[in-house]
Amino acid sequence: MPLELTANPLLSERTTLRLGGPAVVEAVVRETADLDELSAFLTRETLPPFVLGAGSNLLAGDGPLELALVHIADCPGPERVERDGEAIIIRCGAGLRLPGLLGWAQKAGFSGLEGMTGIPGTVGGAVAMNAGSYGVEIGDLVTRIRVWSPAGGLVWLDRSQCAFDYRHFSPVKMPGKCLVWEVELALGESDPKSVRRAMHGVYEKKKKTQPVTAWTAGCVFKNPPEESAGRLLDKAGMKGVRLGHMAFSDIHANFLVNLGGGNAADALELMDMGRARVFEQFGITLEPEVIVL
Template identity: 60%
Template sequence: MALELIHTPRLSERTTLRLGGPALAEAVARTEADLDQLAAELPRLGGRPLALGSGSNMLATEGPLDLTLVRPANVQGPVAEHTAVGALVRVGAGYGLPRFLGLCQRMGLSGMEGLTGIPGRIGGAVAMNAGSYGVETGARLTRVRMWTPEGGLVWRQASQCTFGYRRFDAGVGKGFSLIWEAEFALTNDDPVAVRERMEQAYAKKRASQPVTAKSAGCVFKNPECDSAGRLLEQAGMRGKRLGGMAFSEKHANFLVNLGEGTPAQALELLDMGQRAVRLRSGVTLEMEVVVLK
């Protein structure tokens, strides 16, 4: 199967916030042979290469955007290598995170239940070190297979990588890199108990977060020892609306598209939130959502 190339793809059709104009191109890689072709195509396609999964943590401007989107669509796996206490589970970056968690539950493998309710794909979960309810993706990662146009595919042990709050660095250079596969260490448990913990995590999220809305997830990072949502609510931003964009009524740190929102409205509303928190609490909130310009 050859590398799929799409010209002038719209970010509004590729991000969960449903905002954004056209990029230069999109390259969809499904096999390792596609990656060989991708290395030759990127210089010709031009623009800045950007790895894109389900676009669940991105806010794209109206554009046109000087970007070439690179989508890892390898959905092979998961493949489990059983150990004395559990399994090492290897899975492609294009595999959906919710689907992966469900399969682990059915296999009786525990360790990542807290991520239930987080949208997106495995590659994005690793790239952002996605976390929830005390669970971080990087804590269960044993190794990750990275691709660069110059060096091709290479496995990196978790000990060679750097993890932080919504941050991951595999140490493969400062140029463009793509997560292709990941391997996680999980432990044996009763499938019923795993499912119960997943249901509890999802119920908690559903009660406090707009999980079904057009949203990019949390838009600001939590300051040390504090909550961005709490600071925004104190500053009067919960439910604050500008045109078709709003801070969620359920959780003030979630920006939602009510249906007719625009990137300009989204960015202005985020700026309003930052200024309101700075005036109220003296804290400068840092962006967690990635703004594509």
């Protein structure tokens, strides 16, 4: 079956911030057989490719975007693979939504992911950004990752062949960019009710401190060493600051919120404003955590 292609896919329909104009094309990969077609597509396509998960960490521009989107769908798993000492090794495809993985782990009585409750992205996106929350980073749980590149095909990488930093993942000694295809994680065993209680506790805390039901892209800026970007933005007076239909959340200053009908130009101006105020008052340069397209 030919690779599924969509012309002029709207980023506003594919991102949690609900912003972004049309890319040129989107290629949807559903199974390993599609990867050969994807390789041919990327060879003949002159546009830069961008792998798009659930769009939960993106701020896309308002106008046309000269990009070829690559989206993984209908991925396998999750499934239990084996026991390694006291750990249970589970495997899932990169296109699986994190809430789906957490729900499956809870019902199975597997612990370790509870701190990531409320993160709306995909497993692949979480690995690519080394997503973390409430003391948990997904890189700490990874045992193996299966990645794909046009030159190297599908390859399993052990944890020792992966470099995880703050909101960043890269394969060690592997040239060029790659696509995360499958992930194996080491989880603990627990009572399903205990896991559910822990997940509920995390979600309740997030509801009180983060705009979990709003249109956002997650945290806008990375936390500086030994500091909190949200605290700095709050002290700089950015909490609740609005421009057009975009605003810094009045719950957490490090979240940009689309109030409905917002645009990327106003979002970027608010980011510049927040960065400038923090630098003026504290001498700290905030680095974006959100990916700007």
